[in-house]
């Protein structure tokens with residue numbers, strides 16, 4: 301029965317292969333296969349990521365269709381991440397989507413990964429009334445590859461008003477964790493270790509940038525040199541201080557993120573504020589975000605944990621909205637690697 305709009309979403313921009321089914325805006329399934337192989341190398345290895353996507357994509361899509369309890373012929377369209385991301389990884393999802401769309405004779409929809417991260421806030425868990433941001437709102441989009449403040453005027457109208465000029469916040473978490481000898485991805489481990497630490501134990505440099513832009517490379521370097529210095533005096537410094545180090549570095553990153561977000565809300569007089577992306581699952585960021593909301597009277601939106609890191613449900617919901625406006629793409633569409641909303 302095709303009067304309903306049923307979208308298969310496919311995400312393969314980095315190191316997660318994911319497929320999801322959304323019907324009329326309601327999520328029916330969301331399958332994510334993580335790639336453990338990158339842990340061995342301390343970061344994502346692009347060539348290995350694309351090979352793993354090739355192995356994962358068919359079983360992941362099959363499982364998404366099975367769990368949603370639909371048939372392939374019920375699909376109205378296929379939405380896929382077109383960029384930004386790793387070229388080889390994107391190509392796997394795009395080529396698969398094109399092939400399946402030809403076989404099923406249904407349209408394809410290209411999806412911007414950043415727009416999709418923000419639109420997770422519009423996924424319905426069931427047909428009941430749902431709580432979603434009112435336009436215009438500001439979204440702090442923080443992941444392993446991006447740190448942006450986005451002004452969201454409507455589903456289709458988004459403007460990046462601030463962005464990192466070097467590393468992303470997730471990258472800062474991961475790189476500092478690596479210097480501490482922690483495995484990849486370091487963000488969630490720092491979050492855990494920090495729970496038993498003092499956020500004021502150590503002070504690190506914070507950048508002074510205009511407007512709403514971010515920079516994390518100076519902080520990362522100051523963290524590295526601080527550790528090198530301390531290790532000269534005490535070779536067990538990291539092990540003995542891992543909780544305080546994690547809490548202090550986490551507090552520095554979150555304070556850099558929140559200061560600029562706060563400035564944007566004041567300048568633009570917007571009190572509707574959301575967070576999205578992998579780093580938005582950070583428990584300290586969520587705590588501070590809630591404190592700001594209370595203090596400044598913000599209406600806030602925090603995604604559930606499955607929707608913070610890369611997932612295909614966000615691609616499927618973006619595809620659903622594009623389907624409603626009949627925004628399909630040509631079979632000749634190509635991936636893009638750089639930020640662009």
Ligand code: KG4
Nearest residue numbers: 443444445470485487491578579582609610
């Ligand atoms: O959104 P995502 O899955 O992938 C990208 O599009 O980049 O984000 C992954 C990033 C990694 O840098 C990871 O360390 C970070 O999100 N991350 C966290 C936490 N969970 C994931 N960073 C801090 N605290 C967390 N709890």
